[in-house]
Amino acid sequence: MRRVTKLAAVVLSxxxxxxxxxxxxxxxxxxxTTTSPSGSAGAGAAGGGVKVGMAYDIGGRGxxxxxxxxxxxxxxxxxxxxxxxxxxxxxxxxxxxxxTQRLKDLAEAGYSPIIAIGFSYADAxxxxxxxxxxxxxxxxxxxxxxxxxxxxxxxxxxSSYLAGVAAAAKSKTHKIGFIGGVNVPLINKFExxxxxxxxxxxxxxxxTPQYLSQPPDFKGFTSPDLGKAAAQGMLDKGVDVVYxxxxxxxxxxxxxxxxxxxxxxxxDSDQYKQDALAKSRDAILxxxxxxxxxxxxxxxxxVKDGSAKTGTVTFDLKSGGVGYSKTNxxxxxxxxxxxxxxxKQDIIDGKVTPPTTVKQ
Amino acid sequence: MSAPSPTGDKTAEALAGTTGAGQAAxxxxxxxxxxxxxxxxxxxxxxxxxxxxxxxxAQDVTSPGQIAGALTMAVPIGLAGLGGLWAERAGVxxxxxxxxxxxxxxxxxxxxxxxxxWLGVLAGMAGGALxxxxxxxxxxxxxxxxxxxxxxxxxxxxxxxxYLAKLVFADKPAGSPKQSPPIDDIGSVSLPWVSDWxxxxxxxxxxxxxxxxGILGGLTTDVSLLTLLAVALLIGTFFALWKTAFGLRLxxxxxxxxxxxxxxxxVYRYKYLAVIASGALAGLGGVFIAMVPSHIYNEGxxxxxxxxxxxxxxxxxxxxxxxxxxxxxxxxxxxLQLRNGGPSVHALLLLVAVLLLVIALWRAYRRRWTAxxxxxxxxxxxxxxxxxxxxxxxxxxxxxxxxxxxxxLSLASQRLRMPKADGLVYRRGQGK
Numbered sequence: 001m002r003r004v005t006k007l008a009a010v011v012l013s014x015x016x017x018x019x020x021x022x023x024x025x026x027x028x029x030x031x032x033t034t035t036s037p038s039g040s041a042g043a044g045a046a047g048g049g050v051k052v053g054m055a056y057d058i059g060g061r062g063x064x065x066x067x068x069x070x071x072x073x074x075x076x077x078x079x080x081x082x083x084x085x086x087x088x089x090x091x092x093x094x095x096x097x098x099x100t101q102r103l104k105d106l107a108e109a110g111y112s113p114i115i116a117i118g119f120s121y122a123d124a125x126x127x128x129x130x131x132x133x134x135x136x137x138x139x140x141x142x143x144x145x146x147x148x149x150x151x152x153x154x155x156x157x158x159s160s161y162l163a164g165v166a167a168a169a170k171s172k173t174h175k176i177g178f179i180g181g182v183n184v185p186l187i188n189k190f191e192x193x194x195x196x197x198x199x200x201x202x203x204x205x206x207x208t209p210q211y212l213s214q215p216p217d218f219k220g221f222t223s224p225d226l227g228k229a230a231a232q233g234m235l236d237k238g239v240d241v242v243y244x245x246x247x248x249x250x251x252x253x254x255x256x257x258x259x260x261x262x263x264x265x266x267x268d269s270d271q272y273k274q275d276a277l278a279k280s281r282d283a284i285l286x287x288x289x290x291x292x293x294x295x296x297x298x299x300x301x302x303v304k305d306g307s308a309k310t311g312t313v314t315f316d317l318k319s320g321g322v323g324y325s326k327t328n329x330x331x332x333x334x335x336x337x338x339x340x341x342x343x344k345q346d347i348i349d350g351k352v353t354p355p356t357t358v359k360q
Numbered sequence: 361m362s363a364p365s366p367t368g369d370k371t372a373e374a375l376a377g378t379t380g381a382g383q384a385a386x387x388x389x390x391x392x393x394x395x396x397x398x399x400x401x402x403x404x405x406x407x408x409x410x411x412x413x414x415x416x417x418a419q420d421v422t423s424p425g426q427i428a429g430a431l432t433m434a435v436p437i438g439l440a441g442l443g444g445l446w447a448e449r450a451g452v453x454x455x456x457x458x459x460x461x462x463x464x465x466x467x468x469x470x471x472x473x474x475x476x477x478w479l480g481v482l483a484g485m486a487g488g489a490l491x492x493x494x495x496x497x498x499x500x501x502x503x504x505x506x507x508x509x510x511x512x513x514x515x516x517x518x519x520x521x522x523y524l525a526k527l528v529f530a531d532k533p534a535g536s537p538k539q540s541p542p543i544d545d546i547g548s549v550s551l552p553w554v555s556d557w558x559x560x561x562x563x564x565x566x567x568x569x570x571x572x573x574g575i576l577g578g579l580t581t582d583v584s585l586l587t588l589l590a591v592a593l594l595i596g597t598f599f600a601l602w603k604t605a606f607g608l609r610l611x612x613x614x615x616x617x618x619x620x621x622x623x624x625x626x627v628y629r630y631k632y633l634a635v636i637a638s639g640a641l642a643g644l645g646g647v648f649i650a651m652v653p654s655h656i657y658n659e660g661x662x663x664x665x666x667x668x669x670x671x672x673x674x675x676x677x678x679x680x681x682x683x684x685x686x687x688x689x690x691x692x693x694x695x696l697q698l699r700n701g702g703p704s705v706h707a708l709l710l711l712v713a714v715l716l717l718v719i720a721l722w723r724a725y726r727r728r729w730t731a732x733x734x735x736x737x738x739x740x741x742x743x744x745x746x747x748x749x750x751x752x753x754x755x756x757x758x759x760x761x762x763x764x765x766x767x768x769l770s771l772a773s774q775r776l777r778m779p780k781a782d783g784l785v786y787r788r789g790q791g792k
Binding site for chain 1: 420423424425426428429432433530533534535536537538539541542649653654655656658659660661663694695698699700754755
């Protein structure tokens, strides 16, 4: 009897171990290799033999926010340019070494270009790009100075400035809230631009900032419940417009705001159109849009055409890399739109330069 | 259940030497707090908080919104802690609470989105109970170390739900590989007209009156039905574990399983029951996270609250009332932090400083000079910090729950007593 028990223990713990390994594998390596039919038909003809390696940030494909926007660009490239792709995702609680290893794996498997999504890849890209000088790299949201790296950055402060103009125009209490996912320089940029936009439109208005978590804890980008609690705190204090730059945590904030019939401002993509927010969409005044998909697609296309730009490529209001949405026509009246358009023109003309850092 | 059965009586005798709270208290020379003393302490704390609020103008410290937020943050922690309580009272350490919560979020959302939220609640509890069953089988039947099994369950649950979410949510409208489509609201209740009236009183910021109104208002306005269920389960657990023969037998398995078995208690069965119940409660905590503060399953949304629940239970000395207090403390500070807590935490600095100075005086009166000096220096330091700043850095606000726990645990740790056979592997018949 005892031997049987022991055997059972061994088998069970063995299978547990294997399952655990499998589970680990799936957290850090949700991969899918797809070659488009045309690519496999004519060897190297369609797609020019371009194999795109994509490394997502935490959240990965399916976060209905930043990473999904990048994924849209990749999907578009797959369809229109017929490139082969491989996608890897960052897991929660991973170390910088994991990121470096992920890029290394892609490079050694012959993928070029390799696109790293998110500022947290900056050091990893720097290291791996040096080791693989013949591989092309791109990084979104950060600048890495190397001959084979293209840095795709956005002027989020400009789109956030426009969001601030919209918020100030709509606020009746002159109290406006900003919810940032994680307190990092990238999100500070959103806050700085937003606050400047509010102040320029309504000097008497105040902006209350609230960050959901502090680095290295990045749960603030993936916790709708935290977003909701923060938004409720603001609403209780009389805030009537809330701008959430917090990944999927922003959905919770938008829900809370909608329940109180206040205004919410979405981020990254046009959140008015998202199915997940269908119930709250009337409260979404506008969204500060960041076209990561455009950046990703343009970059892949330029690599395929052999005209890849290196150095820093900035996507701003002028080039349409960032902007704001006008889909909620019931909320955005003509006067507000006129104010936003004027601010937009001022920024494009260089008359106004939104700040990128928060004054302490 | 009310009629004491022979087995219950005998177990009681067998356990008298180890579990009697009175005996334990006598041994350590401490008195148990009587209800009147507890009420006095609560009233004193209220007056102190109220004074701090009036002095500093940090109105959010007891506002209804803050209290309601604290309650929402506290319930999942409390449910996880309650799960931990069931398991540990039967002698099984359950570090797998986090994994069982994850199972609860996934299965709750999976069923809740397709059918009704209440079926989701059942499915989530079943999912958590499944995790509990695995833990019970591995630890009780096979005798694997409890920590090893718990950690394995945490990893397994995370991996399994990630895999399943990709299968069932990815191609649904408004779903994605990491998120479920939205679930309908489970509904909430307010005390008719009382809660409105309380909110109005709270808004006047009167000394003490508004604080009481704020706390009561927060606890009676828009309370989710799941919160009520959680409170009922907390009270039910107290009665089930401390007032019935079933509970006595279950706890006997955690104190002295050999003695329990010699008296005819089926130790394995009780451990199984306890760990499965533990999983179901943790699963309910997961369901709460997926359904009340948000309306979706979202990968990684438990955010380590299973572990915090375990900490709350230890904080509460393996008792339901204590663990509710622990969960409340975590919930309160979590909520403070999310509601622009800089000014509020700054105001509470003053409270802690004054408390430390009072403790210093008390220690000095008792001629405990070292403790007195340490408390006095710490209190004075906080007072200086309070006086020289207007707010506390947001980094510190984020750390508040943990600092508060460390403080309270370091003050109360001598009084903690875990079940005697907690975490030990028990083999049937090992006492022979």
